[in-house]
Amino acid sequence: MCPATTDLKILVTGSQGYIGAPLVRFLKDRGYKNITGLDAGYYVDGLLYDVPGATDVSYIQKDIRSLTVGDLEAFDAVIHLAELSNDPLGMHNEANTYAINHEGSVQLAERSKEAGVQRFIYTSSCSAYGIQNGESIKTETSPLIPQTAYAKCKVLVERDVSALADDSFVPTFLRNATAYGPSPRMRFDIVLNNLAGLAWTTGVIRMTSDGTPWRPLVHVEDICRAIACTLEAPADAVRGQVFNVGDSDENYQIREIASIVADVFPGCTLSIGDGGEDDNRSYRVSFSKIHETLPAFRCKHTVEDGAVQLRDVFETIDLSRERFEFRAFTRLKQLQHLIDTHQIDDAYFRQTVPEAGR
Ligand SMILES: NC(=O)c1ccc[n+]([C@@H]2O[C@H](COP(=O)([O-])OP(=O)(O)OC[C@H]3O[C@@H](n4cnc5c(N)ncnc54)[C@H](O)[C@@H]3O)[C@@H](O)[C@H]2O)c1
Structure with missing residues (x-):
């Protein structure tokens, strides 16, 4: 790491x-x-639990x-999350999704550049790949076939903000x-966390679909590591670049994720249906580029140890069904609640x- 990096604002x-x-604590x-x-x-x-430093920034x-x-002049780097x-949120109100996720993000990048910010790290998503469409493994140069407003915005931000690179x-x-x-x-609205919460609070994972779609998974801490490695990389290695963040061994079918979770939570029963998915996304992704370009980056976690870690947290905080469903x-x-309560x-x-927080 460049010694001056930790002084960045x-x-x-x-x-x-x-x-x-967790990113703030990680950094x-x-x-x-x-x-x-x-x-x-x-x-x-x-606030599911409190850990020193996690939310006190x-x-x-x-x-x-x-x-x-x-507002942006004081900063050397912006990490924009x-x-x-997520995709269902984007479907809830497409106009607001475009206003925040596309226009808001591009405006933030433009203003950051004008303010003299040097580094701008944008959290895009493998959702941009959308569907399998013949190709077995998606790389950063594969065609993007976004299926939702959320994913379309990710593609638009990549296009518009990459044009600002200099x-x-x-x-x-x-x-x-x-x-x-x-x-x-x-x-608890993302797949592994949701399945783990169900396994802990109900002891049952019941899938109506056949769970065949592919999805790559990555631990939240490994995303934080990727962000830090990007920040610490030479500018020429990352300027205008796209990196898939994850590990090529961590592509799973949804049914495999359910089965791993069911095995980790003692007594959990699993049934898999034969219906199709409501969600037509399916993609397997290669993560070679980030490993080659940013040698300091390695994923330290797998789905299985993530499920074990979640089980340990649920045990420690004695997670109730009511809390899981909060x-x-x-x-x-939550957004619906914020709308309903003005x-x-x-x-x-x-x-x-x-x-x-509570
Ligand atoms: N979690 C994932 O699986 C995943 C995967 C790929 C990409 N991403 C991307 O990473 C980023 C962070 O995801 P997350 O899971 O932490 O989401 P999150 O919903 O937990 O966090 C987003 C935060 O942004 C804030 N926010 C939203 N709109 C805002 C606005 N207009 N102005 C100011 N603050 C606003 C929210 O209050 C929230 O605290 C997102 O851009 C997401 O698309 C997440």
């Missing part, structure tokens, strides 16, 4: 989210001293769409696999200061 947008909270543990968080605070009334409660060039974060502005696009693993700002841990439920307006701008 870093803005993490989405710092109160599922990846953002602090790696020696970074100047980290500022920014978040609209949509999900901060959900100072954060600015602000919408990315309201950030000015002046703040978006509506000698002084270094954007990098990390196409993350589907994340799993514990986070204080937990999400609205803030399912992003769509805490956000029709465009999802906050109308109230968020409640404290």
Whole structure:
């Protein structure tokens, strides 16, 4: 690591989210001293557990769409996670998805460049690959066939922000696999976390579909490591580059993930149906490029040890079914709650200061 790197002034947008909270702690543990968080605070009334340093970073409660060039002048690097974060969320309100995820992100990158920010790391998604469509393994140069507004926005941001790359502005696009693993700002709406929560609280995983679609998975901490390695890489190695983030051995069919989880949770029964999926996404992904270009990056976790880790956390905090089902841990439920209680307006701008985490 370049010795000066840990002195970088870093803005993490989405710092109160599922990846953002552990990312801030990860960077602090790696020696970074100047980290500022920014978040609209949509999900901060959900705190699955507290760990020192996980949620105590100072954060600015602000919408990315309201950030000015002046707000960004203090930073050397922006790590941009703040978006509506998954495919079902994008389907909930497509117009707001485009306004935040596409226009908001591109505007943030443009303003960052104007403010003199040098590094811009964008958390894209393997969802951009969409469907298998003949090719057996997707690489960064495979055609993108996004199936949802969420995934289409990822493709548009990559296109528009890569056009800003030059000698002084270094954007990098990390196409993350589907994340799993514990986070204080937990999400139970992503596949492994959801199956593990079901296994713990009900002892039953009942799939109506046949679970044949492919999905690459990556531990949340390995995403944090990829972000740090990108920040620490020479500018020429990452300028305008796209990297799939994960490990080529961690592509699974959904039914395999369910079976691994069922084996890890004692007494859990598993039944797999024969129906099709509601969700037509299926893709297997190669992660060779990130391993070749950023030799410091390695995934340290597998789905199996992630499931064990989740079981240990659930045991420690004695996770109840009520808590597993708490609205803030399912992003769509929480947004609906914020709308119903007038805490956000029709465009999802906050109308109230968020409640404290619990
Ligand atoms: N979790 C995954 O499996 C995964 C996989 C691939 C890519 N990603 C991407 O990583 C990023 C973070 O994902 P996550 O799982 O931590 O999501 P998350 O929903 O837990 O966190 C997103 C955070 O951004 C904030 N936010 C949303 N819109 C905002 C706005 N307009 N202004 C300010 N803050 C806003 C939210 O309050 C939230 O705290 C997202 O861009 C997501 O698309 C996630």
